[in-house]
Amino acid sequence: MMQETYYSWIFKRKSSRKFIQEGLKEERIQSILEAMEGLTPLESDIKTEIKIMDADSMKGLLAIKAPHYVLIYSEEKPNNLENAGFLLQQVDLMLSAMGIGSCWLGLGKPTEKAVGKDGMNYVIALAIGPTAEPVHRQSTTEFKRKKREEIYRGNHFSSVVEALRLAPSATNSQPWFLVEEENNLHAFCVKKGKLKAMFYEEINRIDMGIGLCHLWLAGLAEGYEVHLFRERAEKEPTLPNYEYTYSASFKKNK
Numbered sequence: 224m225m226q227e228t229y230y231s232w233i234f235k236r237k238s239s240r241k242f243i244q245e246g247l248k249e250e251r252i253q254s255i256l257e258a259m260e261g262l263t264p265l266e267s268d269i270k271t272e273i274k275i276m277d278a279d280s281m282k283g284l285l286a287i288k289a290p291h292y293v294l295i296y297s298e299e300k301p302n303n304l305e306n307a308g309f310l311l312q313q314v315d316l317m318l319s320a321m322g323i324g325s326c327w328l329g330l331g332k333p334t335e336k337a338v339g340k341d342g343m344n345y346v347i348a349l350a351i352g353p354t355a356e357p358v359h360r361q362s363t364t365e366f367k368r369k370k371r372e373e374i375y376r377g378n379h380f381s382s383v384v385e386a387l388r389l390a391p392s393a394t395n396s397q398p399w400f401l402v403e404e405e406n407n408l409h410a411f412c413v414k415k416g417k418l419k420a421m422f423y424e425e426i427n428r429i430d431m432g433i434g435l436c437h438l439w440l441a442g443l444a445e446g447y448e449v450h451l452f453r454e455r456a457e458k459e460p461t462l463p464n465y466e467y468t469y470s471a472s473f474k475k476n477k
């Protein structure tokens with residue numbers, strides 16, 4: 224993947240929800256499929272499959288109606304949801320770069336023809352297609368997001384954190400918080416009460432993967448070697464109401 228080219232779309236992308244139902248030309252679908260071969264996983268030992276399917280692959284009263292959906296399937300393994308978020312956010316940015324509308328779709332279920340197989344389960348989808356409206360923002364002031372100080376404790380990685388700050392998340396909940404420690408950023412995810420946890424716990428893990436994708440792309444764009452890893456132990460000192468997820472280390476390329 225040409226990571227540098229996707230980085231700039233972090234600052235312009237937005238969710239599109241009004242699709243032209245005729246759909247994309249076959250060549251456009253082919254070029255998305257080709258570009259998807261170059262995606263980078265967060266966890267290379269988790270088997271996944273990403274497919275582009277037609278309008279009849281998703282159902283649900285609240286599901287966004289689109290001419291195509293990009294569905295991701297994964298084997299059940301620790302960190303599989305973070306990995307799915309990380310992968311599909313690359314597709315979201317790629318589509319933005321191609322001028323194609325997209326929106327993450329948590330409120331939807333695959334129809335019979337789109338359920339998983341070969342030991343892999345459906346995780347989540349993007350609704351995609353041509354739109355009647357612009358698919359880009361003109362300025363970062365159009366993003367409705369938390370302020371940097373609400374999601375970051377540190378002072379050396381502000382521009383890298385800015386990319387994560389702008390990342391999309393389910394219901395725009397922005398569950399992340401970053402703690403700087405030397406050349407590392409430790410990523411924490413907000414803990415929900417019992418009732419909210421039923422809905423949010425899984426989707427927040429996808430959100431974290433999306434945020435890590437932006438963090439990674441920003442680090443690469445700034446000339447760092449970026450290593451993403453999950454430490455075994457809970458990071459100390461733990462933030463109240465947050466739990467540790469992943470860390471990113473940044474090393475300047477010589």
Ligand SMILES: Cc1cc2nc3c(=O)[nH]c(=O)nc-3n(C[C@H](O)[C@H](O)[C@H](O)COP(=O)(O)O)c2cc1C
Nearest residue numbers: 237238327328329330391392393394395426429430
């Ligand atoms: C994991 C995930 C699931 C989402 N599910 C839906 C959904 O079901 N329906 C919808 O309209 N938007 C959905 N969204 C889009 C978010 O509401 C949107 O990304 C957020 O409000 C930020 O807006 P932006 O993407 O335009 O920057 C989802 C986003 C994420 C990351």
